[in-house]
Amino acid sequence: MGVPGTMRAWRVESPAPIAAHPLKPVRIPIPEPQPGELLVRVLSCGVCRTDLHVAEGDLPVHRPGVVPGHEIVGEIVGGDLSDHHIGDRVGIPWLRSTCGRCRYCVRGDENLCPRSTYTGWDADGGFAEYATVLRDYALALPEGYTDAELAPLLCAGIIGYRALQRAAVPESGVLGVYGFGGSAHLASQVAIARGARVHVMTRGADAKALALELGAASAQGAYDSPPEPLDSAILFAPVGEMVPLALSALDSGGTLAIAGIHLSDVPPLKYQQHLFRERQIRSVTANTRSDARAFLEFAGEHRMHVTTTPYPLEHADRALADLEAGRFAGAAVIVA
Numbered sequence: 307m308g309v310p311g312t313m314r315a316w317r318v319e320s321p322a323p324i325a326a327h328p329l330k331p332v333r334i335p336i337p338e339p340q341p342g343e344l345l346v347r348v349l350s351c352g353v354c355r356t357d358l359h360v361a362e363g364d365l366p367v368h369r370p371g372v373v374p375g376h377e378i379v380g381e382i383v384g385g386d387l388s389d390h391h392i393g394d395r396v397g398i399p400w401l402r403s404t405c406g407r408c409r410y411c412v413r414g415d416e417n418l419c420p421r422s423t424y425t426g427w428d429a430d431g432g433f434a435e436y437a438t439v440l441r442d443y444a445l446a447l448p449e450g451y452t453d454a455e456l457a458p459l460l461c462a463g464i465i466g467y468r469a470l471q472r473a474a475v476p477e478s479g480v481l482g483v484y485g486f487g488g489s490a491h492l493a494s495q496v497a498i499a500r501g502a503r504v505h506v507m508t509r510g511a512d513a514k515a516l517a518l519e520l521g522a523a524s525a526q527g528a529y530d531s532p533p534e535p536l537d538s539a540i541l542f543a544p545v546g547e548m549v550p551l552a553l554s555a556l557d558s559g560g561t562l563a564i565a566g567i568h569l570s571d572v573p574p575l576k577y578q579q580h581l582f583r584e585r586q587i588r589s590v591t592a593n594t595r596s597d598a599r600a601f602l603e604f605a606g607e608h609r610m611h612v613t614t615t616p617y618p619l620e621h622a623d624r625a626l627a628d629l630e631a632g633r634f635a636g637a638a639v640i641v642a
Contacts, residue, residue, distance in 0.1 A: 311335075311336055312333050312334060312335055312336060313333070313334065313336045313434055313435035313436050314331065314332075314333060314434065314435050314619060314620075315331075315332055315430070315433060315434035315435070316329045316330065316331055316332070316373060316374070316433040316434070316619075316622045316623065317329070317330055317332050317372065317373055318360060318361050318371065318372055318373075318374060321360070321361060321362055321363030321367065322361075322362065322363065323362055324358065324361060324623075324626055324627050324630050327623060328361045328362065328363075329374075329433075329622065329623040329626065331620070331623075334434075336435075337430065337436060337437065337438045339386065339438050341386055342386050342440055342441050342442070343385050343386055343438045343439065343440055343441065344382050344384075344385035344387070344390060344396070344438065344440075344441055344444055345382070345384040345438055346381055346383060346398065346436065346437055346438070346439065347380055347383050347435065347642075348378055348379075348380050348432050348434060348437055348642060349379045349380055349381055349453040349641075349642050350379045350453040350454045350456070350457040350639050350640065350641050350642065351375040351377055351379070351431070351433060351639065351640045352375075352377025352378075352457035352458040352461060352462060352637055352638070352639050352640075353377075353617070353622070353625045353626060353638035353639065353640060354376065354377055354400075354461050354462060354488065355487070355488075355544065355566065355629065356400070356426075356427075356566075356567050356568075357374040357375060357376070357431075357626060358626055358629055358630055359544075359567065359568045360374050360426065360427055361374060361626060364568045365427065365567065365568060368424075368427050368428045369427065369428055372426065372427060372428075372429075372430060372431070373426065373430035373431050373432075373433050373434050373437075374427075374431050374432075374433050375426045375432030375433040375434070375437075375622075375640070376398070376399060376424065376425035376426040376431050376460070376461055377399070377400075377432070377457045377458055377459075377460040377462065377639075378397065378398035378399075378425070378431065378437055378439075378457070378460065379395065379396075379397055379398075379447065379453045380396060380398060380437060380439075381393060381394070382394045382395075382396060383436075385438070385441070386441055387441075388441055395447055395453075396439070396444040396445060396446070396447065397445035397446075397447050397456065397459075397460045397602075398425055398431075398432065398439040398444065398460070399443070399445060399460045399461060399464060399593075400424050400425055400460075400461045400464075400465075400592060401416075401417065401424065401425075401443060401592055401594075401598075402422075402423045402424050402425045402428060402429055402439070402440065402443060403422065403423045403440055403443060404416040404419040404421065404422045405419055405421040405422075408421065414596070415594070416594050416595070417468075417591050417592040417593055417594050417597075418591060422592065424592070425437075425439070433619070433622045433640065434619075435619070435642070443595065445595075445599070445602060446599075446602070447602065448602055448603075448606030449606065450606070450609060451605075451612070453641070453642075454614050454616055454639045455612040455614060456612075457614075457637075457639045458488045458492065458612055458614065458636075458637035458639065459492065459602065459605055459610075459612070461489075462488035462489035462492055462637055463489070463493075464593045464597055464598045464601050464602075465489055465565060465590065465592075465593055466489040466490065466492045466496070466540075466542075466565065467492075467493060467496060467593075467597060467600070467601035467604070468590055468593045468597045469489070469542075469563045469564075469565035469590045470493050470496055470497055470540065470563075471597075472561075472563040472588045472589075472590050473538040473539065473540050473561050473562070473588070474561045475497060475500070475502050475537060476537050477501065478501050478502070478503075479502050479503070479538060480502070480503045480536050480538070480557075481494075481497050481502045481503070481504050481505070481536065481537065481538050481539065481540070482504075482505050482506075482507065482536040482538070482539035482540070482552065482556075483504060483506045483507070483508075483517075483522075483539070483540055483542065484507045484508070484528065484540065484541045484543055484551075484552055485508055485528070485541065485542035485543030485545075486508035486510075486513040486514075486516065486517050486525075486635075487513070487629075487635075487636070487637070488636060488637030488638075489542055489565060490506070490508075490540070490542040491516060491517070491520060491611075491635070491636055491637075492610060492612070493540065493542075493565075494506070494517065494520060494521075495520055495521070495608075495610050496601075496604060496608075498520070498521045498522075499608050503523045504517075504521070504523060505522065505523055505524045505525075505526075505532040505534070505536070506524070506526070507525075507526055507527065507528050507529070507530055508525065508527075508528055508543075509527065509528045510632055510635070512634070512635040513525075513632075513635045514526070515635075516613060516635045520611060528543065529548070529551060531551075531554075531555060532555050535555065535556065535557035535560075536552075536556050536557060536560055537556075537557055537559075537561075538556075538560060538563070539556060539560065539562045539563070540562075540563045540564075540565055541562065541563070541564045541565060541566075541569075542565050542566065543566075544566045544569050545569075545570055546569050546570040546572040546573065547570070547572070547573055549562070549569075549572045549575070549587070550572075550573060550579075550580055553575070553579075553581065553585055553587070554579060556585045558583040558585070559583065559584045559585070560585050560586075561585070561588060562585070562586070562587050562588070563587075563588045563589075563590055564587065564588070564589050564590060565590045566590075567591075612637070613635055613636025613637065614636055614638070614639045615628075615634040615637070615638045615639070616638075616639055616640075616641045617638055617639070617640050617641070618640070618641065619640055619641075619642070622640050625638040625640060
């Protein structure tokens with residue numbers, strides 16, 4: 307059963323550069339949960355670069371007038387409860403549903419399901435006071451974190467974790483991290499906890515300072531070379547022209563993982579310089595629920611430092627603009 311009434315929310319009415327204010331504040335009906343869905347009151351919602359891509363039209367429109375936001379911490383207030391209870395705190399991630407029947411789902415690669423859907427793109431997300439989630443895709447949350455700290459874990463953390471897996475960092479290996487926002491600052495902590503030596507290439511003095519504070523071995527400019535050859539690298543910045551830079555920094559047999567859902571065009575690569583000696587590129591496409599559970603279990607066992615900048619719901623548009631301009635280190639979070 308839903309909660310009657312209306313709620314405040316933000317919609318992408320017409321995708322456009324963020325300076326043109328594509329997000330519009332609206333008052334809309336509180337969603338009615340369908341069979342198999344939970345209704346939650348949004349306690350916090352992280353602001354992800356993917357939300358910016360949806361607002362600006364870098365990602366094609368899937369749901370006209372969609373409410374963005376897919377790093378949602380919520381309190382269950384209704385719906386198809388099953389083994390959940392009113393008042394439980396759950397996470398709502400980017401991955402909203404998969405078919406469960408295709409060859410990708412059957413073999414454990416549900417992130418590649420061609421019929422997968424996504425929160426804040428195919429269905430309304432967390433830039434609102436209430437949201438819904440399919441019961442089987444709601445995530446249990448680790449203890450010891452505030453609502454604001456938990457929100458970035460639900461996409462930035464999970465995707466960073468999958469990117470780290472795809473980067474195939476060897477034991478006691480050297481990892482290069484290109485860009486140091488919400489996802490990178492969490493993935494780096496996992497890598498350091500596993501024994502990797504991490505070098506960060508990023509813009510902004512605050513981001514560099516945060517990287518060093520969290521244990522990075524070095525922090526330099528976004529287009530600078532790391533101080534030693536890299537076994538692995540992760541590109542978090544959605545900048546295609548950085549791909550050749552990262553590949554050139556790899557040692558023989560190194561792997562570059564590209565973490566974003568959107569990337570600007572990659573310039574031509576030179577085989578001898580960028581790919582020879584068995585260097586390779588791997589993309590990252592969403593995540594599986596198994597990834598999510600593994601990362602959140604890690605976060606429960608290793609207290610992570612989550613750097614957040616809070617914004618009230620009425621300033622969600624400002625949060626996206628500040629993200630685009632790189633005005634904060636870590637992650638922005640909309641708080642109730």
